[in-house]
Amino acid sequence: MISDLKPYVERLRSSGLRPTKQRLSICKVLFDRKATFHFTIDQLKKKIEKSRKSKISLATVYNTVHAFKNNGYLKEISLRGNKTFFDTNVTSHYHFYDYETGELMDIKNEEIIVNKLPLAPKGKKIKDVEIIVRVANNNHNQKK
Amino acid sequence: MISDLKPYVERLRSSGLRPTKQRLSICKVLFDRKATFHFTIDQLKKKIEKSRKSKISLATVYNTVHAFKNNGYLKEISLRGNKTFFDTNVTSHYHFYDYETGELMDIKNEEIIVNKLPLAPKGKKIKDVEIIVRVANNNHNQKK
DNA sequence: ATTTAGTTTAGAACAATTATAAATTAGAAA
DNA sequence: TTTCTAATTTATAATTGTTCTAAACTAAAT
Numbered sequence: 001m002i003s004d005l006k007p008y009v010e011r012l013r014s015s016g017l018r019p020t021k022q023r024l025s026i027c028k029v030l031f032d033r034k035a036t037f038h039f040t041i042d043q044l045k046k047k048i049e050k051s052r053k054s055k056i057s058l059a060t061v062y063n064t065v066h067a068f069k070n071n072g073y074l075k076e077i078s079l080r081g082n083k084t085f086f087d088t089n090v091t092s093h094y095h096f097y098d099y100e101t102g103e104l105m106d107i108k109n110e111e112i113i114v115n116k117l118p119l120a121p122k123g124k125k126i127k128d129v130e131i132i133v134r135v136a137n138n139n140h141n142q143k144k
Numbered sequence: 145m146i147s148d149l150k151p152y153v154e155r156l157r158s159s160g161l162r163p164t165k166q167r168l169s170i171c172k173v174l175f176d177r178k179a180t181f182h183f184t185i186d187q188l189k190k191k192i193e194k195s196r197k198s199k200i201s202l203a204t205v206y207n208t209v210h211a212f213k214n215n216g217y218l219k220e221i222s223l224r225g226n227k228t229f230f231d232t233n234v235t236s237h238y239h240f241y242d243y244e245t246g247e248l249m250d251i252k253n254e255e256i257i258v259n260k261l262p263l264a265p266k267g268k269k270i271k272d273v274e275i276i277v278r279v280a281n282n283n284h285n286q287k288k
Numbered sequence: 289a290t291t292t293a294g295t296t297t298a299g300a301a302c303a304a305t306t307a308t309a310a311a312t313t314a315g316a317a318a
Numbered sequence: 319t320t321t322c323t324a325a326t327t328t329a330t331a332a333t334t335g336t337t338c339t340a341a342a343c344t345a346a347a348t
Contacts, residue, residue: 018345057297078222078276082304096265105265113260118251121240124279132222134272135264162314201328226335
Protein backbone atom coordinates (compact mmCIF):
# COMPACT_ATOMS: atom_id res chain seq x y z
CA MET A 1 0.00 0.00 0.00
CA ILE A 2 2.38 2.67 -1.24
CA SER A 3 0.08 4.74 -3.43
CA ASP A 4 -1.67 7.82 -2.10
CA LEU A 5 -5.24 6.92 -1.28
CA LYS A 6 -6.40 10.40 -0.28
CA PRO A 7 -7.90 11.32 -3.66
CA TYR A 8 -9.86 8.07 -3.68
CA VAL A 9 -11.13 8.61 -0.16
CA GLU A 10 -12.35 12.03 -1.21
CA ARG A 11 -13.93 10.72 -4.36
CA LEU A 12 -15.77 8.09 -2.35
CA ARG A 13 -16.87 10.52 0.35
CA SER A 14 -18.18 12.95 -2.28
CA SER A 15 -20.20 10.07 -3.72
CA GLY A 16 -21.67 9.42 -0.29
CA LEU A 17 -19.64 6.25 0.19
CA ARG A 18 -17.41 5.22 3.08
CA PRO A 19 -13.85 4.44 2.06
CA THR A 20 -13.67 0.71 2.64
CA LYS A 21 -10.87 -1.65 1.61
CA GLN A 22 -12.97 -3.03 -1.21
CA ARG A 23 -13.92 0.35 -2.58
CA LEU A 24 -10.33 1.53 -2.47
CA SER A 25 -9.33 -1.58 -4.45
CA ILE A 26 -11.93 -0.64 -7.03
CA CYS A 27 -10.66 2.96 -7.14
CA LYS A 28 -7.09 1.83 -7.70
CA VAL A 29 -8.05 -0.21 -10.74
CA LEU A 30 -10.36 2.45 -12.11
CA PHE A 31 -8.55 5.69 -11.47
CA ASP A 32 -4.84 4.94 -11.00
CA ARG A 33 -4.04 5.08 -14.70
CA LYS A 34 -3.23 7.49 -17.46
CA ALA A 35 -5.21 6.04 -20.34
CA THR A 36 -8.95 5.67 -20.52
CA PHE A 37 -10.32 2.37 -19.32
CA HIS A 38 -13.36 0.79 -20.98
CA PHE A 39 -14.83 -2.16 -19.15
CA THR A 40 -17.73 -4.42 -18.32
CA ILE A 41 -18.46 -5.29 -14.70
CA ASP A 42 -17.03 -8.80 -14.94
CA GLN A 43 -13.83 -7.56 -16.63
CA LEU A 44 -13.44 -5.03 -13.84
CA LYS A 45 -14.06 -7.63 -11.15
CA LYS A 46 -11.30 -9.86 -12.55
CA LYS A 47 -8.83 -6.96 -12.69
CA ILE A 48 -9.62 -5.99 -9.11
CA GLU A 49 -9.14 -9.54 -7.86
CA LYS A 50 -5.82 -9.81 -9.66
CA SER A 51 -4.68 -6.48 -8.26
CA ARG A 52 -5.69 -7.08 -4.63
CA LYS A 53 -5.00 -10.84 -4.72
CA SER A 54 -8.29 -11.69 -3.05
CA LYS A 55 -11.91 -12.02 -4.04
CA ILE A 56 -14.43 -9.23 -4.06
CA SER A 57 -18.17 -9.63 -4.14
CA LEU A 58 -19.89 -9.00 -7.43
CA ALA A 59 -22.57 -6.96 -5.65
CA THR A 60 -19.94 -4.62 -4.25
CA VAL A 61 -18.53 -4.00 -7.71
CA TYR A 62 -21.99 -3.31 -9.11
CA ASN A 63 -22.92 -1.02 -6.25
CA THR A 64 -19.73 0.99 -6.35
CA VAL A 65 -19.68 1.34 -10.12
CA HIS A 66 -23.25 2.58 -10.10
CA ALA A 67 -22.51 5.06 -7.33
CA PHE A 68 -19.56 6.39 -9.34
CA LYS A 69 -21.68 6.58 -12.47
CA ASN A 70 -24.44 8.49 -10.66
CA ASN A 71 -21.87 10.90 -9.31
CA GLY A 72 -20.20 11.53 -12.65
CA TYR A 73 -16.96 9.63 -12.08
CA LEU A 74 -17.82 7.01 -14.70
CA LYS A 75 -19.81 7.04 -17.93
CA GLU A 76 -21.99 4.33 -19.36
CA ILE A 77 -21.57 3.75 -23.09
CA SER A 78 -24.40 2.98 -25.55
CA LEU A 79 -23.66 -0.21 -27.44
CA ARG A 80 -25.61 -2.88 -29.25
CA GLY A 81 -25.97 -6.10 -27.33
CA ASN A 82 -26.80 -6.88 -23.78
CA LYS A 83 -23.60 -6.12 -21.95
CA THR A 84 -23.10 -2.79 -20.21
CA PHE A 85 -19.84 -0.94 -20.86
CA PHE A 86 -18.39 1.81 -18.71
CA ASP A 87 -15.70 4.38 -19.37
CA THR A 88 -13.37 6.16 -16.96
CA ASN A 89 -13.15 9.06 -19.38
CA VAL A 90 -15.99 11.34 -18.28
CA THR A 91 -15.08 14.25 -20.52
CA SER A 92 -17.16 14.82 -23.63
CA HIS A 93 -15.93 12.43 -26.32
CA TYR A 94 -16.98 9.67 -28.73
CA HIS A 95 -16.04 6.07 -29.51
CA PHE A 96 -14.75 3.67 -32.07
CA TYR A 97 -16.23 0.23 -31.56
CA ASP A 98 -14.75 -2.80 -33.31
CA TYR A 99 -17.68 -5.21 -33.33
CA GLU A 100 -15.46 -8.09 -34.40
CA THR A 101 -13.11 -7.86 -31.43
CA GLY A 102 -15.35 -6.02 -28.96
CA GLU A 103 -12.65 -3.35 -28.63
CA LEU A 104 -13.58 0.21 -27.68
CA MET A 105 -11.40 3.26 -28.37
CA ASP A 106 -11.90 6.90 -27.50
CA ILE A 107 -12.37 9.54 -30.16
CA LYS A 108 -11.45 12.99 -28.95
CA ASN A 109 -14.21 15.54 -28.98
CA GLU A 110 -12.49 17.67 -31.60
CA GLU A 111 -12.07 14.78 -34.02
CA ILE A 112 -15.75 14.84 -34.87
CA ILE A 113 -17.49 18.03 -35.89
CA VAL A 114 -21.26 18.04 -35.91
CA ASN A 115 -22.54 21.07 -37.79
CA LYS A 116 -26.25 20.55 -37.57
CA LEU A 117 -28.45 18.98 -34.93
CA PRO A 118 -32.24 18.68 -34.94
CA LEU A 119 -34.37 20.51 -32.41
CA ALA A 120 -35.38 18.31 -29.50
CA PRO A 121 -38.97 17.03 -29.61
CA LYS A 122 -41.55 19.35 -28.04
CA GLY A 123 -41.10 19.75 -24.29
CA LYS A 124 -37.80 17.91 -24.34
CA LYS A 125 -34.22 18.99 -24.07
CA ILE A 126 -31.04 17.51 -25.53
CA LYS A 127 -28.93 16.15 -22.69
CA ASP A 128 -26.20 14.33 -24.55
CA VAL A 129 -25.07 13.31 -28.05
CA GLU A 130 -23.46 9.91 -28.29
CA ILE A 131 -21.57 8.86 -31.40
CA ILE A 132 -20.33 5.34 -31.99
CA VAL A 133 -18.19 4.81 -35.07
CA ARG A 134 -18.43 1.11 -35.78
CA VAL A 135 -15.33 -0.34 -37.41
CA ALA A 136 -14.07 -3.75 -38.52
CA ASN A 137 -11.09 -5.24 -40.30
CA ASN A 138 -10.53 -3.98 -43.81
CA ASN A 139 -10.48 -7.42 -45.36
CA HIS A 140 -13.75 -8.58 -43.90
CA ASN A 141 -17.00 -7.85 -45.58
CA GLN A 142 -19.80 -9.17 -43.43
CA LYS A 143 -22.45 -6.91 -41.98
CA LYS A 144 -23.14 -7.72 -38.40
CA MET B 145 -56.29 -12.83 -44.46
CA ILE B 146 -56.95 -10.04 -46.93
CA SER B 147 -53.54 -8.45 -47.20
CA ASP B 148 -51.11 -9.40 -49.94
CA LEU B 149 -48.56 -11.78 -48.54
CA LYS B 150 -46.35 -12.06 -51.63
CA PRO B 151 -43.82 -9.41 -50.63
CA TYR B 152 -43.39 -11.09 -47.26
CA VAL B 153 -42.94 -14.49 -48.84
CA GLU B 154 -40.21 -13.04 -51.02
CA ARG B 155 -38.57 -11.26 -48.13
CA LEU B 156 -38.52 -14.50 -46.19
CA ARG B 157 -37.24 -16.56 -49.11
CA SER B 158 -34.48 -14.05 -49.76
CA SER B 159 -33.47 -14.41 -46.12
CA GLY B 160 -33.28 -18.16 -46.57
CA LEU B 161 -36.45 -18.75 -44.60
CA ARG B 162 -39.54 -20.74 -45.49
CA PRO B 163 -42.73 -18.70 -45.37
CA THR B 164 -44.53 -20.26 -42.42
CA LYS B 165 -47.71 -18.99 -40.75
CA GLN B 166 -45.70 -17.75 -37.80
CA ARG B 167 -43.19 -15.89 -39.89
CA LEU B 168 -45.90 -14.27 -41.97
CA SER B 169 -47.53 -13.08 -38.74
CA ILE B 170 -44.22 -11.54 -37.76
CA CYS B 171 -43.87 -9.88 -41.17
CA LYS B 172 -47.34 -8.36 -40.97
CA VAL B 173 -46.55 -6.68 -37.68
CA LEU B 174 -43.10 -5.57 -38.77
CA PHE B 175 -43.55 -4.48 -42.34
CA ASP B 176 -47.24 -3.67 -42.90
CA ARG B 177 -46.96 -0.10 -41.68
CA LYS B 178 -45.99 3.34 -42.86
CA ALA B 179 -44.12 4.68 -39.85
CA THR B 180 -40.92 3.31 -38.42
CA PHE B 181 -41.36 0.74 -35.69
CA HIS B 182 -38.90 0.54 -32.79
CA PHE B 183 -39.27 -2.49 -30.58
CA THR B 184 -37.84 -5.00 -28.17
CA ILE B 185 -38.44 -8.71 -28.71
CA ASP B 186 -41.07 -8.98 -25.99
CA GLN B 187 -42.96 -5.92 -27.24
CA LEU B 188 -42.98 -7.46 -30.72
CA LYS B 189 -44.14 -10.82 -29.40
CA LYS B 190 -47.12 -9.21 -27.65
CA LYS B 191 -48.10 -7.28 -30.79
CA ILE B 192 -47.91 -10.43 -32.90
CA GLU B 193 -50.06 -12.39 -30.48
CA LYS B 194 -52.66 -9.64 -30.42
CA SER B 195 -52.66 -9.43 -34.22
CA ARG B 196 -52.93 -13.18 -34.91
CA LYS B 197 -55.01 -13.95 -31.80
CA SER B 198 -52.86 -16.92 -30.86
CA LYS B 199 -49.58 -17.54 -29.15
CA ILE B 200 -46.22 -17.65 -30.86
CA SER B 201 -43.07 -19.14 -29.42
CA LEU B 202 -40.48 -16.71 -28.12
CA ALA B 203 -37.74 -18.69 -29.87
CA THR B 204 -39.46 -18.23 -33.23
CA VAL B 205 -39.59 -14.49 -32.71
CA TYR B 206 -35.92 -14.36 -31.77
CA ASN B 207 -34.87 -16.54 -34.69
CA THR B 208 -36.85 -14.64 -37.27
CA VAL B 209 -35.84 -11.21 -36.02
CA HIS B 210 -32.19 -12.23 -36.10
CA ALA B 211 -32.52 -13.63 -39.60
CA PHE B 212 -34.09 -10.34 -40.75
CA LYS B 213 -31.37 -8.37 -39.03
CA ASN B 214 -28.63 -10.44 -40.65
CA ASN B 215 -30.26 -9.93 -44.03
CA GLY B 216 -30.63 -6.19 -43.65
CA TYR B 217 -34.40 -6.01 -43.13
CA LEU B 218 -34.04 -4.82 -39.55
CA LYS B 219 -31.48 -2.75 -37.69
CA GLU B 220 -30.29 -3.15 -34.14
CA ILE B 221 -29.94 0.11 -32.21
CA SER B 222 -27.11 0.93 -29.79
CA LEU B 223 -28.50 1.92 -26.43
CA ARG B 224 -27.36 1.94 -22.84
CA GLY B 225 -28.88 -0.76 -20.71
CA ASN B 226 -29.40 -4.42 -21.26
CA LYS B 227 -32.41 -4.56 -23.54
CA THR B 228 -31.95 -4.89 -27.29
CA PHE B 229 -33.94 -2.55 -29.55
CA PHE B 230 -34.63 -3.06 -33.22
CA ASP B 231 -35.80 -0.70 -35.91
CA THR B 232 -37.75 -1.38 -39.11
CA ASN B 233 -36.16 1.69 -40.69
CA VAL B 234 -33.02 0.31 -42.33
CA THR B 235 -32.09 3.45 -44.20
CA SER B 236 -29.24 5.55 -42.84
CA HIS B 237 -30.57 7.66 -39.97
CA TYR B 238 -30.13 8.53 -36.32
CA HIS B 239 -32.17 8.52 -33.11
CA PHE B 240 -33.57 10.55 -30.29
CA TYR B 241 -33.76 8.52 -27.11
CA ASP B 242 -35.79 9.73 -24.15
CA TYR B 243 -34.16 7.90 -21.29
CA GLU B 244 -36.96 8.84 -18.91
CA THR B 245 -39.72 7.25 -20.95
CA GLY B 246 -37.70 4.76 -22.99
CA GLU B 247 -39.12 6.33 -26.16
CA LEU B 248 -37.15 6.17 -29.42
CA MET B 249 -37.66 8.51 -32.36
CA ASP B 250 -36.02 8.63 -35.76
CA ILE B 251 -33.87 11.54 -36.84
CA LYS B 252 -33.64 11.86 -40.59
CA ASN B 253 -30.20 11.57 -42.06
CA GLU B 254 -30.19 15.16 -43.30
CA GLU B 255 -31.07 16.56 -39.88
CA ILE B 256 -27.58 15.87 -38.59
CA ILE B 257 -24.52 17.03 -40.50
CA VAL B 258 -21.19 15.58 -39.51
CA ASN B 259 -18.38 17.61 -41.03
CA LYS B 260 -15.38 15.83 -39.71
CA LEU B 261 -14.75 12.20 -38.84
CA PRO B 262 -11.52 10.63 -37.59
CA LEU B 263 -9.59 8.13 -39.66
CA ALA B 264 -10.33 4.55 -38.69
CA PRO B 265 -7.64 2.86 -36.57
CA LYS B 266 -4.87 1.17 -38.56
CA GLY B 267 -6.10 -1.81 -40.59
CA LYS B 268 -9.72 -1.02 -39.84
CA LYS B 269 -12.52 0.46 -41.83
CA ILE B 270 -15.53 2.54 -40.79
CA LYS B 271 -18.68 0.51 -41.33
CA ASP B 272 -21.30 2.66 -39.67
CA VAL B 273 -21.77 5.85 -37.65
CA GLU B 274 -24.46 5.69 -34.99
CA ILE B 275 -25.70 8.82 -33.29
CA ILE B 276 -28.02 8.78 -30.29
CA VAL B 277 -29.30 12.15 -29.14
CA ARG B 278 -30.36 11.60 -25.56
CA VAL B 279 -33.23 13.78 -24.45
CA ALA B 280 -35.39 14.26 -21.37
CA ASN B 281 -38.11 16.55 -20.09
CA ASN B 282 -37.18 20.20 -19.91
CA ASN B 283 -38.17 20.57 -16.30
CA HIS B 284 -36.15 17.70 -14.97
CA ASN B 285 -32.55 18.12 -14.05
CA GLN B 286 -31.17 14.76 -13.04
CA LYS B 287 -28.31 13.13 -14.90
CA LYS B 288 -29.01 9.51 -15.58
C1' DA C 289 -14.87 -0.26 24.42
C1' DT C 290 -19.55 0.03 22.82
C1' DT C 291 -22.94 1.02 19.65
C1' DT C 292 -25.09 1.73 15.36
C1' DA C 293 -25.63 2.47 10.81
C1' DG C 294 -23.37 1.46 6.62
C1' DT C 295 -21.06 -2.30 4.04
C1' DT C 296 -19.80 -6.82 2.26
C1' DT C 297 -21.00 -11.12 1.06
C1' DA C 298 -23.02 -15.44 -0.94
C1' DG C 299 -26.65 -16.81 -2.81
C1' DA C 300 -31.42 -16.23 -4.45
C1' DA C 301 -34.29 -13.94 -7.68
C1' DC C 302 -35.09 -11.99 -11.89
C1' DA C 303 -34.65 -10.79 -16.81
C1' DA C 304 -32.92 -11.28 -21.52
C1' DT C 305 -31.14 -14.41 -24.61
C1' DT C 306 -29.64 -18.78 -26.56
C1' DA C 307 -29.73 -23.83 -26.86
C1' DT C 308 -32.10 -28.30 -27.09
C1' DA C 309 -34.77 -31.95 -28.57
C1' DA C 310 -39.28 -33.72 -29.55
C1' DA C 311 -43.45 -32.82 -32.28
C1' DT C 312 -45.08 -30.58 -36.30
C1' DT C 313 -45.13 -28.80 -41.02
C1' DA C 314 -43.62 -27.14 -45.80
C1' DG C 315 -42.58 -28.51 -49.97
C1' DA C 316 -40.30 -31.86 -53.06
C1' DA C 317 -40.80 -36.30 -55.09
C1' DA C 318 -43.34 -40.30 -56.26
C1' DT D 319 -52.82 -36.89 -53.67
C1' DT D 320 -49.75 -39.45 -50.49
C1' DT D 321 -45.15 -40.05 -48.87
C1' DC D 322 -40.87 -38.49 -47.34
C1' DT D 323 -37.38 -35.47 -45.58
C1' DA D 324 -35.45 -31.55 -43.92
C1' DA D 325 -36.81 -27.27 -41.95
C1' DT D 326 -39.51 -25.24 -38.36
C1' DT D 327 -42.02 -24.52 -34.08
C1' DT D 328 -42.46 -25.23 -29.57
C1' DA D 329 -41.90 -25.68 -24.51
C1' DT D 330 -38.51 -25.90 -21.62
C1' DA D 331 -33.79 -25.89 -19.95
C1' DA D 332 -29.48 -23.55 -19.81
C1' DT D 333 -26.81 -19.50 -19.79
C1' DT D 334 -25.68 -14.82 -18.92
C1' DG D 335 -26.07 -10.24 -16.93
C1' DT D 336 -28.06 -7.72 -13.25
C1' DT D 337 -30.53 -6.73 -8.97
C1' DC D 338 -32.19 -8.10 -4.43
C1' DT D 339 -31.83 -9.93 0.25
C1' DA D 340 -30.63 -10.85 4.75
C1' DA D 341 -27.06 -12.28 7.73
C1' DA D 342 -22.30 -11.34 9.09
C1' DC D 343 -19.00 -7.81 9.38
C1' DT D 344 -16.84 -3.15 9.94
C1' DA D 345 -16.17 2.05 10.09
C1' DA D 346 -16.48 5.54 12.83
C1' DA D 347 -19.16 8.18 16.24
C1' DT D 348 -20.03 8.03 21.17
